[in-house]
């Protein structure tokens with residue numbers, strides 16, 4: 001996907017918070033032979049205060065992309081710009097300072113909560129690491145954060161195992177926003193929760209976004225969840241963004257047959273909005289040996305000859321001022 005979205009934002013006079021330009025990350029395959037193209041040339045941008053949803057099947061590269069955005073992975077190629085600064089070339093000290101402004105929320109809050117620490121100590125830890133305030137002011141800050149995420153201030157004295165999954169995710173969120181970041185990457189933040197609790201946590205994230213003017217990158221395999229929270233949505237397939245558009249447009253008029261199939265599988269109680277379910281045949285191809293041409297062609301219900309040999313370029317199918325980018329020969333200049 002080319003970086004058409006980023007120049008457009010610039011034309012509109014908005015400086016992006018985050019820009020990815022041709023970012024690549026390959027891993028050595030777990031058997032030691034070959035390499036996995038986890039992220040294979042992604043360009044996109046995120047505006048301050050915006051929520052970008054990232055969807056795709058398991059193994060499509062969503063988590064790797066999220067970690068590249070926070071520079072928790074070093075890219076093999078391409079650039080990651082945060083507020084215009086290239087994170088890949090920043091000195092370690094400057095990078096540490098930028099880390100305050102970007103945080104990660106995990107699927108399993110246990111990953112960020114040490115069971116031996118009180119909740120208060122876990123939430124205060126980033127403040128301690130970045131030497132912010134003294135112990136009294138940190139205690140007050142922890143109480144404020146707990147209140148902000150809908151928990152009682154005295155939760156600070158208790159331990160993670162004393163809380164339910166939803167409450168633990170609230171604690172993980174309190175910890176992530178302790179340093180008042182500008183960017184939060186939330187990687188499947190509600191996938192481990194009961195459906196009834198999911199919407200409470202999603203509402204909390206939406207409330208915090210408005211209050212703290214956060215930008216989110218919201219990663220999920222669940223398209224219904226992403227629709228609820230995102231401003232724009234990027235669809236990943238085999239390490240690439242194959243479609244990127246404003247949320248309503250993407251769900252109403254998906255341009256890529258892969259997106260269309262994913263959307264058709266969302267359970268829809270409203271019969272008028274229900275789509276004919278498109279069943280994808282075959283598995284996601286092995287990312288160590290992606291197919292030639294369009295990587296989706298072996299599973300695509302609309303495949304034609306050109307798809308088997310030529311990789312589609314990115315085309316903007318959106319109206320002026322509303323980019324809708326898609327990598328599919330159905331929409332290319334010679335379609």
Ligand SMILES: Nc1ncnc2c1ncn2[C@@H]1O[C@H](COP(=O)(O)OP(=O)(O)OP(=O)(O)O)[C@@H](O)[C@H]1O
Pocket residue numbers: 027028029030036037038056057058059060061062063064065221287
């Ligand atoms: N550290 C690693 N070493 C080797 N391969 C890796 C590593 N991390 C990820 N991969 C591989 O890269 C590909 C993309 O993985 P990634 O976790 O980014 O996808 P995902 O879309 O987030 O999937 P999931 O929803 O299952 O987490 C997969 O094939 C995965 O096995």
